[in-house]
Amino acid sequence: MAGNRAPTIYDVARHAGVAASTVSRAFSRPGRVAPATVGRILAAADELGYRLNPLARAVTTGRTAMIALVVTDVACPYTAGMLRGAQTAAAEAGYSTILADLACPEAAADLDRVVASVDGLVIAAPRLPDEEVRRLAAERPLVLLDRVLPGLPGVVPDVPGGMRAAVAHLAALGHELVTYVAGPEGTWPDGIRRRALRQAGSEHGVQCRGIGPFPATLAGGLAAAGDLLSRPTTAVVAHDDLIAAGLIHALTARGILVPQEVSVIGFGNVAAGALITPGLTTVAAPLRLMGDTAVRSLLSRLGGAEVPDEPAVLPVRLVTRGSTAHRRLNRTAPGGPVVVAGSGTFLPTS
Amino acid sequence: MAGNRAPTIYDVARHAGVAASTVSRAFSRPGRVAPATVGRILAAADELGYRLNPLARAVTTGRTAMIALVVTDVACPYTAGMLRGAQTAAAEAGYSTILADLACPEAAADLDRVVASVDGLVIAAPRLPDEEVRRLAAERPLVLLDRVLPGLPGVVPDVPGGMRAAVAHLAALGHELVTYVAGPEGTWPDGIRRRALRQAGSEHGVQCRGIGPFPATLAGGLAAAGDLLSRPTTAVVAHDDLIAAGLIHALTARGILVPQEVSVIGFGNVAAGALITPGLTTVAAPLRLMGDTAVRSLLSRLGGAEVPDEPAVLPVRLVTRGSTAHRRLNRTAPGGPVVVAGSGTFLPTS
């Protein structure tokens, strides 16, 4: 509260005995200024406590050094992992990140103002309508996360590979029917997971069917349990880990044993999956890497690179824990809970 | 890629046959312009696809309509809850949020640039040193989350109340000794929880001791299990839910029954606590409300309000699930797992 306004390049210029434009250069391209002069300017600057005003710079250059991270819910662990990777990559490149969480209606309404303030966007919001995405893409460079839209760059996990691994795992355990517990209808992640599972099933001679849609939350999984009961199955692949966890919880509460009576596989590999009982077998998506890759891709476009015609596909792996077991396990195991060796200590890293 | 630069107020002005300043007014204080004129201007504006440039506005007004959310880790569920509340409140007031995650070293180094771009900050970063916080406070208005620093506004949960409830609960279950599993050393949340627990213990005739510190993560809880074994106890209050969950997991893996042999209480009430087995008894902090309150407080200061002399203290409540039980339970219950009624279906809402 010293009362005096923040120092500007003019103050520094006067203090160092040079022109304002020289001060500006000293900060933006030190190479174009004599080293001695740079030294004097830097000295003057920190003597006055000068700091560059990024907004003013943005007005003239047209670049804000900020990118927007548009997500559906910060509090969702799947999102959070990608956010973490994105934030790190952005910071490394000297970019700040504006967070826009569409879970808040006001934030959604305000998207345009955010767009106007950034150089580009990373979008991890499955339920944002395609047309809306394209409208944004017309406004600013953007990269899609966990979504594909023709003509737009994106970063996705290798869902077909993951589903193949999941089905192979189930088939090896003797399962002949797998039920997909669907997530939000009409979203890219749900569509691809469903299709990939069906395809993998036909490759392995495993029959597939689906129930749903359900919200991609614990509550969604809880709700799914009811539906599942009316359509018996020995194996489930859930749209994501949250649904899987909720499902296991609800099934267990109703006295249905996992994995003895039904095997459950999730998608994502978020931390909670390692903690529940039994530990969740899941298709691990490289969340941090996805966020990181999306930001790097965006920044390279901002740097003038071409838009790649194909989305980047990142490898996944199947993490097996205790929630999957042989279909016939219930015939040989006693009624009590079965401790599956090593089912718990593995923690996800993304 | 139409090639032509974005339209400015000058373009709109020409199109509508008025002066640029009138266009400016039409957007910033529509009241000061004749309704008919506003109409013409708005029409011209959207005919040209004009959008206000928030950065340019910021240069002249000195206000950016952005606030910074400084956190220690976006991927931590405790943080995420507060973030969610903060983001919502900010959006409601027409503010965008810049996310600065100190878990990324580069983001930490870049904090100054973020500070220069925002009107104020909300800080939820326990390990950011006090001096650093004060330095930031000298730069911009700020509100602390889950932390108290004399002279600075803050928003905190009612930790003493929560610990009193936790200890009362344990005392009622016959426990006479409780072990605090400490979180990051020297942080405000850890200090207050430790002190409040000790105080509550002395009020209820329950002896307290501590082990730690441990990182506030699942891995921290896993590590704590080892220490705990060498110092037997019948009840534990963990620094937070993550530590508690990790601890329960590790104890169970070693064959120690929770809650039969040891009762465990967490802090926070994050979603995972409801899913693990047994369900986690925990002091529920109003995370969303905390974030919301912090932002409102910040915005009211930006609007000219006085700095409150006392931090806002928000109520907590004890959520009891299956991880706590009577100290003598192990003498009456059989060796197998005990299903505690109602232990699972309650999901946290913050």
Add this chain to the structure above:
DNA sequence: TTGAAAGCGCTAACAG
């Protein structure tokens, strides 16, 4: 290598 001067897009007096 440096300075002078002209903006960037917008807001804010100050007339009228």
Add this chain to the structure above:
DNA sequence: CTGTTAGCGCTTTCAA
């Protein structure tokens, strides 16, 4: 109610 005229803090020609 509206137009004119200065800036905001910085970058960027253009000369020197």
